[in-house]
Amino acid sequence: MTAKIKEFPGTPLAESDFEEGNVLFTRWTPRAEYAWDAGVAIGRYLAELKEGRIIGVRCRHCRRTVVPPRTVCEWCFKPMSEWVYLQDTGTVNTFSLCYVTWNMVRIKEPQIPAVIEIDGASPGVGILHLLSEVDPKEVKIGMRVKAVWKPAGEREGAITDIKYFKPL
Amino acid sequence: MALLEKVDKLGKAISWHGNIPVESRYTAGIAGERFFREIKDNARFLGTRCPNCDLTYMPPMMYCERCFTRLEEWVEVASTGTVHTYTVLHVDLDGTPLAEPEIIAFVKLDGSDGGLVHRLGQVSSEEVEIGMRVEAIFKAKGEREGSILDIEYFKPRRL
Numbered sequence: 672m673t674a675k676i677k678e679f680p681g682t683p684l685a686e687s688d689f690e691e692g693n694v695l696f697t698r699w700t701p702r703a704e705y706a707w708d709a710g711v712a713i714g715r716y717l718a719e720l721k722e723g724r725i726i727g728v729r730c731r732h733c734r735r736t737v738v739p740p741r742t743v744c745e746w747c748f749k750p751m752s753e754w755v756y757l758q759d760t761g762t763v764n765t766f767s768l769c770y771v772t773w774n775m776v777r778i779k780e781p782q783i784p785a786v787i788e789i790d791g792a793s794p795g796v797g798i799l800h801l802l803s804e805v806d807p808k809e810v811k812i813g814m815r816v817k818a819v820w821k822p823a824g825e826r827e828g829a830i831t832d833i834k835y836f837k838p839l
Numbered sequence: 840m841a842l843l844e845k846v847d848k849l850g851k852a853i854s855w856h857g858n859i860p861v862e863s864r865y866t867a868g869i870a871g872e873r874f875f876r877e878i879k880d881n882a883r884f885l886g887t888r889c890p891n892c893d894l895t896y897m898p899p900m901m902y903c904e905r906c907f908t909r910l911e912e913w914v915e916v917a918s919t920g921t922v923h924t925y926t927v928l929h930v931d932l933d934g935t936p937l938a939e940p941e942i943i944a945f946v947k948l949d950g951s952d953g954g955l956v957h958r959l960g961q962v963s964s965e966e967v968e969i970g971m972r973v974e975a976i977f978k979a980k981g982e983r984e985g986s987i988l989d990i991e992y993f994k995p996r997r998l
Binding site: 682684689694695696697698699700701704705706708709713714717718828 | 853854855856857858859860861862863864865866867868869871872875876879984985986
C-alpha cells in the first residue's frame with residue numbers, strides 16, 4: 672500500500688503552527704481521576720500495614736500460608752480459609768543491585784530490591800521490597816532481615832509503610 | 840473466610856487515587872478553519888455550495904453529503920436568520936440552577952440550507968417563538984478568537 676501512495680492525504684500540523692496561531696483550535700483537559708479498589712485481600716493487607724503488622728492468609732487444604740494475602744488459593748482454587756499474622760522478619764530469597772532508578776537516572780549507591788520470605792509464611796513465599804542499612808557487597812541470599820517501619824503517625828496503608836528491610 | 844467477607848464500612852475499603860493527565864487540542868479542519876477564520880477577521884459567515892444539488896452548506900462542508908462532490912465554491916451567508924427551534928435552559932451543565940434562564944436556538948441562516956445552534960439574547964423566554972427573525976451579534980474585532988463564541992448571541996430583528 673505504501674509503495675503505491677506517494678503522498679498521504681491530510682493536513683500535517685507542527686507544534687509551531689499551534690504556537691504561532693496558524694491554526695485555530697480549542698484545548699480540552701478532561702478530568703481523568705480514578706480510584707482503584709484494592710479488593711478484600713489486599714485491602715486488609717494494606718490496612719494491617721498501617722497498623723504495623725504483616726498479615727498473610729492460609730489455605731487449610733494445601734497447608735500453605737501466603738503473603739500478600741489473596742481470596743482464592745491458586746493451587747486448589749478453594750477460598751482461603753484463615754487470616755494469619757506474620758513476623759516482620761524474613762530471609763532474602765533473591766536480590767538485585769540496581770544502579771539505575773525507575774526513571775532511568777544513574778545512581779552511585781545502588782538500590783537493593785529483594786524478595787523476602789516472611790517468617791510465618793510457607794517456604795518460598797515472600798514479598799518484593801528494598802534492603803538498606805547494608806553494604807551492597809555484604810548482601811547474600813539467605814540473609815536474615817527485619818522490616819524498618821515508618822512511625823505510626825506517618826503510615827498510610829501502603830507497602831511503603833515499611834521503609835526497607837535491614838539485616839538482623 | 841476471606842472470600843466471604845464484605846466491606847461493611849466505607850472507610851475500611853482501601854483504594855488508590857490517581858489522575859491521568861490528558862490534554863487534547865481540537866482543530867476545526869479545513870472547512871471549519873476557513874469558517875472560523877472569516878468570523879474572526881471579518882465577522883461574516885461563509886458557507887459552501889454544491890452546484891449539483893443546489894445546496895448551500897452552513898456550517899460549510901468540504902464534501903457534499905448527498906453527491907460526495909468536493910465543494911470548491913465558497914459563498915457569504917447572511918448573519919440574519921429564523922428561529923427554527925429553541926429550548927429554554929434553567930440549569931447549567933452541572934445541574935446548578937441558573938439565575939437567568941438561557942435560550943438556546945437553532946437559527947436557520949438566510950441564503951443557506953443550514954444554520955447554527957446558539958444563544959438568543961435581548962429576548963425573554965415568553966417572547967421567543969419559532970419563526971422569529973434574528974441576527975447575529977458579534978464580539979468586537981479585538982476580542983474575537985476564531986470560535987463559535989465570537990458570536991455573542993442572536994438577537995431579535997425588530998423591523
